[in-house]
Amino acid sequence: MATYKQLLAEKEKLEAQLVEVRATEVAGVIEQIQALMMQYELTAEDIAPKRRRGRPAASAAPKAPAKSKTSLPPKYQDPKTGATWTGRGRAPAWLGKNRDKFLIAEA
Numbered sequence: 001m002a003t004y005k006q007l008l009a010e011k012e013k014l015e016a017q018l019v020e021v022r023a024t025e026v027a028g029v030i031e032q033i034q035a036l037m038m039q040y041e042l043t044a045e046d047i048a049p050k051r052r053r054g055r056p057a058a059s060a061a062p063k064a065p066a067k068s069k070t071s072l073p074p075k076y077q078d079p080k081t082g083a084t085w086t087g088r089g090r091a092p093a094w095l096g097k098n099r100d101k102f103l104i105a106e107a
Helices: 004-040
Strands: none
Touching: none
16 A cells, blocks of 8 residues: 555646646647637637626617606604604604504695
């Protein structure tokens, strides 16, 4: 059975061999790619276009005007603090379970 040091030496030899074989294969692949690029008159931009970051540019079509947000009239009011709530969104803590006693009378 091989010793730990022998296995480490064998591993280092194999890793060096891997690096060498990969380098020669990569060189061959690069030559093939360059030959095909010349044959078809391709550029690096054709093969790997630059990625744009962020949101895409606005289209040329005109946009509809944005609706202006109008605030809603309050439906509930806390008589102690004067705080109001429109009835939309998360209910405030002061409202409790019985909302009827905080309801603002409609005019």
